[in-house]
Amino acid sequence: MTDGWHLVIGLEVHCELRTETKLFCGCRNMFGDEPNTNVCPVCLGLPGSLPVLNQRAVELAMAIGTALHCDIRPSTFHRKNYFYPDQAKDYQISQYDEPINVDGWLELPDGFRVRIERAHMEEDTGKTTHAGASGRIHGADYSLVDYNRSGVPLVEIVSAPDLRDAAQARAYATELRAILVASGASDGKMEEGSMRVDANVSVRRSPDAPFGTRCEIKNLNSVRSLGRAIEYEAERQITLLEAGEAVEQQTRHWDETAGRTETLRSKEEAYDYRYFREPDLVPVVPDPEWKAAVADTLGLMPAQRRARLTELLGQGTDAVDGRRDQVATVVDLGLDDLVVEAAAAGVPVTLALARTANEAATDAEAARRLDLGAYVALLTMEAAGSLSATQSKAVLGELLAAGGGDPAVIARAKGFEAMSTDSLTATVAEAVAAEPDAWARYRDGEDKLAQVFVGRVMKATRGQANGKAVVAELQRLRG
Secondary structure (H helix, E strand, O other): OHHHOEEEEEEEEEEEOOOOEOOOOOOEOOOOOOOOOOOOOOOOOOOOOOOOOOHHHHHHHHHHHHHOOOEEOOEOOEEEEOOOOOOOOOEEEEOOOOOOEEEEEEEOOOOOEEEEEEEEEEEOOOEEEEEOOOOOOOOOOEEEEEOOOOOOEEEEEEEOOOEOOHHHHHHHHHHHHHHHHHHOOOOOOHHHOOEEEEEEEEEEOOOOOOOOOOEEEEEEOOHHHHHHHHHHHHHHHHHHHHOOOOOOOEEEEEEOOOOEEEEEEEOOOHHHHOOEEOOOOOOEOOOHHHHHHHHHOOOOOHHHHHHHHHHHHOOOOHHHHOOHHHHHHHHHOOOHHHHHHHHHOOOOHHHHHHHHHHOHHHHHHHHHHOOHHHHHHHHHHHHHOOOOHHHHHHHHHHHHHHOOOOHHHHHHHOOOOOOOHHHHHHHHHHHHHHOHHHHHHHHOOOHHHHHHHHHHHHHHHOOOOOHHHHHHHHHHHHO
16 A cells, blocks of 8 residues: 555445345345336335245345355344435344354455355345436435335345455455355346445554544445445545544445545444344244255355366466466356366366367357357367367357357368378478478477467468377477
8 A cells, every 4th residue: 555554444245135026025026127116015114014034035145154154143133223215114124233144254266265244134225316417416306216126135244354455355346246146146246236345444554553444435336346446445545644634434435437435424333223123023043954955055156166177277286377367267157167077078177278268258158058068079079189279169169159069060061170190291391391490490499489380380271280280290300
């Protein structure tokens, strides 16, 4: 940080759960429907209505807790009182001192572990739209409220203040989103509000100094905005402190267009909400059998999927170090099964990973639907030399566009046939004869010049030659 300042960040992530109905009523949980069409007396807080807890929402909350290594405990619901038009009954049903998930952790791809203090259940609020040039309440001509979202089940995941820079915060949000999607608990669509991030930011003079006064930046809806907002807010606080002024604890809004945070209100404390137990809901007490049943529904989490690819590559080898970005890409896109299945069939892991992270990733949705057998067959042909890398990529493009097929049939239709040994030998000899200076240097040990001859052979054969076979022939000629 600037002039030795140190940054402290804690994130509160709200994720909407993928349920068919809302948390306490039977109204549809669906983004994008006509305003105020998915409402009823319960989510509108009309007199005499009573909430009934959605069992599926509890199970998804437990799934999140399990994925985040939390202790799943008996929990209770409270009323969080406040006045704001996005909640018609003037209180939000949430969990306060007895949340369902506590004391967990999330490991970032680089191995850094962030503590999870709690991941509790609550209902979402409605959506307020301010009509006016700024889109904010200040200066609005009027405001409209859509209660379709009011009552949608949420889990709020609260991290400890363990993050120390914006990049780390972005990595945390990215990894958490991947976990939420992999667990099936949420679709993680930040652009639709399914996942929203609040960032608590403070600065201090040394890593051992007490925490500074924090400000909370509300409702960040992209990882990019999260990083920019944290960096701006840190610099704002440093500027105040270096001028001899105090940082006021506030809730702030991130203005994406202006690239700055702005004051919303003074920061509320727990007592401001006048929490008290929700009298119409009983405690939730998950028994061991229920916890085990939820855990059994979870597949591999992103960290586990990265680990299995790393294991295939060979832990601690140059192959791992040089391909971490490829591993992250295929896991983020949900394409790692393609690599695992190809490796199990004998395809070199580096080939399977490269083809998946580069070519298959260009159309990840089609690649996820691709028949594993067809993909493995294609890479097997490339590994065996039946297809060159260029030809293999062309066939893969056809497979993705058509949604499947037989790679051997597609290759024949394109006229992709492996060159005979005699033909390849003659073509390599012609390339060598055309580049006498490069050949002399190659023979003297400049191995990188092999690409000069590979390029000539590929051009002469229109990509039909196998690059590895060309290099092998060059090495044979060099003796």
